[in-house]
Amino acid sequence: MEIVVIGLNHKTTSVDVRERLSGFLTEKGPVPASTQEATGLMESLFLTTCNRVELLFTSEEPERTIRDLMQYWADGIQKSPSDLIPEIYVLRADGAIQHLFKVAAGLDSMVIGEPQILGQIKEAYQESVRNHTTGVILNRLLHKTFSVAKRIRTETGIGGLAVSVSFAAVELAKKIFQDLSGKRVLLIGAGEMAELAAEHLLNNRVQKFIVANRTLERAMELARRWQGQAISLDEIPSALFETDIVLSSTGAPEIIIDYSQVKSIMKQRKQRPLFFIDIAVPRDIDPGINELDNVYLYDIDDLQGVIQQNIAVRKQEALKAERIAQEEGLKFDAWLNGLDVVPTIISLRQKIEAIRQGEWKKAGSALEGLTPGQQKAIEQMTGSIINKILHAPISFLKEAGHEDHKGVKIDQIQKIFNLNDSNKGMEED
DSSP, rough: EEEEEEEEETTOOOOOOOOHHHHHHHHOOOOOOHHHHHHHHEEEEEOOOOOOEEEEESSSSSSHHHHHHHHHHHHTTTTOOOHGGGGEEEEEEEHHHHHHHHHHTTTSSSSTTHHHHHHHHHHHHHHHTTTTOOOOOOOOHHHHHHHHHHHEEEEEEEESOOOOOOHHHHHHHHHHHHOOOTOOOESOOHHHHHHHHHHHHHHTTEEEEEEOOOHHHHHHHHHHHTTTTEOOOOHHHHTEEEEEEEEEEOSSSSOOOOOOOOOOOOHHHHTTTEEEEOSSSSBBBBBGGGSSSTEEEEEEEHHHHHHHHHHHHHHHHHHHHHHHHHHHHHHHHHHHGGGGGGHHHHHHHHHHHHHHHHHHHHHHHHTSSSHHHHHHHHHHHHHHHHHHHHHHHHHHHOOOGGGGHHHHHHHHHHHHGGGGGHHHHHHHH
16 A cells, blocks of 8 residues: 655646646546556545645555556546656655645745645545545544644744735734734725735724725725725825825826825824835835834835745745654654554454463363452453563564565564464464
C-alpha cells in the first residue's frame, strides 16, 4: 500500500487546462470504477481549487493506478497523454505526505501563507467522508495535516503579515490607532480594492461608514451593505471633520482632497489624528498633506513597499514551516511503516495467548481447588510473563531506522515463532 498525490497546479499548467479538468472530474468523478477495481486503489480524496486539481489516494499497485489515471484525465479533456503528462506531477510515499502538509499550510500557494486552502482541504475531506472514499490511512493523514497546519501557523509568522493592498492598508491603520473599534471611516469611490479594505475594517469593528461616490445610487448601495451613510462628493470636506480613516479609490483625473482642505479641518478637529489611504491611480489626495501634524497619508506605492517587505519576511518564515512539515512527515511515515508489522504482532500475540489457554485447560483439575482470587492471580501472572516475553520480538519489529529490512525482520519472527502454522506450534510440548 502506498500513498500517492497526482495533480497539476498554477505552476505546471494554464488556467484553461485546470478549469477543463476540474469540470470533467467534478462531473464524472476523479477515479473511474474500472481503475479502482483493477489496480487496488483503496482510499482517495479529490481536491479542486482555482489553482490546483489533485487526487490523493492509496493503492496496492501505484504504478498501474497512476498510468490509468493519467489516461483517464487526458481522455476527459480530449488531450493526448503525451501532452498532458509533462503538466502533471506525481508524488509518492513521504513526498506525497509532505506535499499535503505544505499545501495545507499555504507553502505551495501563489501567495505564501494564504489561509483559504486549509478550509478547502477540510471541505474536500468532508466530501470524501460523506462518500466513504477515505479509510484508516487517509483519515489519520488528514487529521495530522490539520494539526500540522495549525502548528505552522502557531510557531511561525507565515500568515501574520499583510500581502495584499487592502489588508496592508488596514494593518497600517492599526499601527496608527492600535484599536480600530469605534473609529469612523470615509470611503470615497467604489473600487474593488477599496471595498476589500472596507470589509477588513468592518471585521476590525469600526463604528461607522460614510460612503461618497460620484453616483449617489452606488454610494447608497454600499452604505446599506455596511449600515452606513451615503453622501455626495461635494460633502466630503464636512465629512472629514468626523472621520478618523479616509480610504479613497476613485477614477477621478485630478486631486479631490487638497492640502488647504485638510489643514483647515485639522484645526477644527483639534489635531485629532487623521489617516488617509489613497489607492487610486492617478492619486485622489494631495501628497503635501503628509507635512501636516497628525496627518498620515499612504498611497499605492507605499502599500506595495510594505507588501514586498512582508513577502520577504514570509519567505523566511516559510523555511521554518518547511522544517516543521518535514519533521511531521517523518513522524507520520514512521507510523505508516509500522502498519506493516501489525499483522505479525497480532498473530504473535494470538499464538502465545492460545498456548496459555491450552496449558490452562491441561491444568484444569489442579486449578479447581484454588479460590477465584488465586486463579485470578495466576492469570495475571501468566499474562505478565507473556508481555515480558513478547516485548523483545515486538520491539525488534517496531525498531525505527531499518525500514529497508522490515520484510526480513517480519519473516524472521514468523519463522522463529512458527506463525505460518500456529496449530503445529500449539501441539508440540
